Amino acid sequence: xxxxxxxxxxxxxxxxxxxxxxxxxxxxxxxxxxxxxxxxxxxxxxxxxxxxxxxxxxxxxxxxxxxxxxxxxxxxxxxxxxxxxxxxxxxxxxxxxxxxxxxxxxxxxxxxxxxxxxxxxxxxxxxxxxxxxxxxxxxxxxxxxxxxxxxxxxxxxxxxxxxxxxxxxxxxxxxxxxxxxxxxxxxxxxxxxxxxxxxxxxxxxx
Amino acid sequence: xxxxxxxxxxxxxxxxxxxxxxxxxxxxxxxxxxxxxxxxxxxxxxxxxxxxxxxxxxxxxxxxxxxxxxxxxxxxxxxxxxxxxxxxxxxxxxxxxxxxxxxxxxxxxxxxxxxxxxxxxxxxxxxxxxxxxxxxxxxxxxxxxxxxxxxxxx
Numbered sequence: 001x002x003x004x005x006x007x008x009x010x011x012x013x014x015x016x017x018x019x020x021x022x023x024x025x026x027x028x029x030x031x032x033x034x035x036x037x038x039x040x041x042x043x044x045x046x047x048x049x050x051x052x053x054x055x056x057x058x059x060x061x062x063x064x065x066x067x068x069x070x071x072x073x074x075x076x077x078x079x080x081x082x083x084x085x086x087x088x089x090x091x092x093x094x095x096x097x098x099x100x101x102x103x104x105x106x107x108x109x110x111x112x113x114x115x116x117x118x119x120x121x122x123x124x125x126x127x128x129x130x131x132x133x134x135x136x137x138x139x140x141x142x143x144x145x146x147x148x149x150x151x152x153x154x155x156x157x158x159x160x161x162x163x164x165x166x167x168x169x170x171x172x173x174x175x176x177x178x179x180x181x182x183x184x185x186x187x188x189x190x191x192x193x194x195x196x197x198x199x200x201x202x203x204x205x206x
Numbered sequence: 207x208x209x210x211x212x213x214x215x216x217x218x219x220x221x222x223x224x225x226x227x228x229x230x231x232x233x234x235x236x237x238x239x240x241x242x243x244x245x246x247x248x249x250x251x252x253x254x255x256x257x258x259x260x261x262x263x264x265x266x267x268x269x270x271x272x273x274x275x276x277x278x279x280x281x282x283x284x285x286x287x288x289x290x291x292x293x294x295x296x297x298x299x300x301x302x303x304x305x306x307x308x309x310x311x312x313x314x315x316x317x318x319x320x321x322x323x324x325x326x327x328x329x330x331x332x333x334x335x336x337x338x339x340x341x342x343x344x345x346x347x348x349x350x351x352x353x354x355x356x357x358x359x360x
Contacts, residue, residue, distance in 0.1 A: 070310070070311075071310075074310035074311065076299065077299035077302075080295075080299075124287075124288060124291050127288050127291060127295075131293070131295055131296045132292075132295045134296070135247070135299060135300060136303070138247060139300065139303070144245065146239075146242075146245035147241070147246075147316045148239075148314065149311075149313040150311075150312060150313075152312075182281060182284070185349065
């Protein structure tokens with residue numbers, strides 16, 4: 001199996017897992033990247049604002065001007081996007097700290113289980129936020145003629161472009177976080193492998 | 207475990223059926239507005255993801271249980287659960303726009319004109335939500351059986 005090819009077998013029961021440090025450093029690099037990407041998505045979307053003045057009507061020779069602004073708070077999906085990415089950035093930062101200080105702390109019992117579980121939860125939340133924002137952005141870019149919803153991207157171009165960039169970085173961050181999550185889950189199997197000698201012949205689908 | 211997968215299968219098939227049969231038309235100011243699920247790409251994505259989930263679960267029910275595939279099944283379970291979660295999140299976002307409109311963008315709510323469509327879509331999203339929760343439980347159960355996570359300490 002692929003996972004066993006990557007990591008050395010476990011030596012003791014309760015020590016810090018004797019996995020190869022190459023996997024450790026890869027995970028750290030991935031977490032740094034994921035942290036930067038989600039932070040970048042949060043900041044770009046949170047500072048996304050554009051104000052434009054339009055000529056609404058003309059009375060005689062005097063044009064009536066209206067100032068319209070596009071902010072991210074107008075759309076609940078983008079608010080959720082910002083919150084979810086901020087949460088994921090914070091989570092990645094905390095997990096980075098745990099990864100760097102992990103060898104000094106002795107984690108017993110269920111404590112090493114917390115990292116993959118939180119990873120899973122955060123992946124789910126951020127993927128939900130990213131997909132909601134992507135579809136709202138697609139609605140803004142193309143409009144929907146059946147519902148008589150006009151597109152807004154032809155008027156607020158830089159707002160749309162910045163939103164698109166934030167969505168792309170968030171989606172790549174989700175991809176990285178999925179990989180990190182999978183590797184974390186595989187690692188706790190090796191961590192707990194010394195605890196019970198049950199062969200893994202038990203069927204997956206009872 | 208089998209029961210969980212059956213529940214998930216049933217919920218996602220339900221979601222597909224309810225979404226596909228949602229359509230409504232109304233006459234407004236002499237124009238006829240007709241709303242179908244395929245007009246909105248988000249709902250098409252919802253149907254697609256639920257179809258993937260149903261097909262995957264259906265195939266899994268027929269495969270005899272092999273432990274060598276356990277990890278692959280776990281990873282695929284995770285991916286499908288994430289896809290389901292993202293699809294309902296997107297549908298809820300679009301549904302909010304349809305129900306309340308977005309005054310800043312000049313988007314009027316359409317639920318007043320096509321109430322049957324809105325109710326149908328709400329039902330489909332609820333079924334999709336149940337499917338997502340069921341899949342999340344399936345992932346947890348797969349984790350437990352493949353990884354022996356919650357075994358007591360030696």
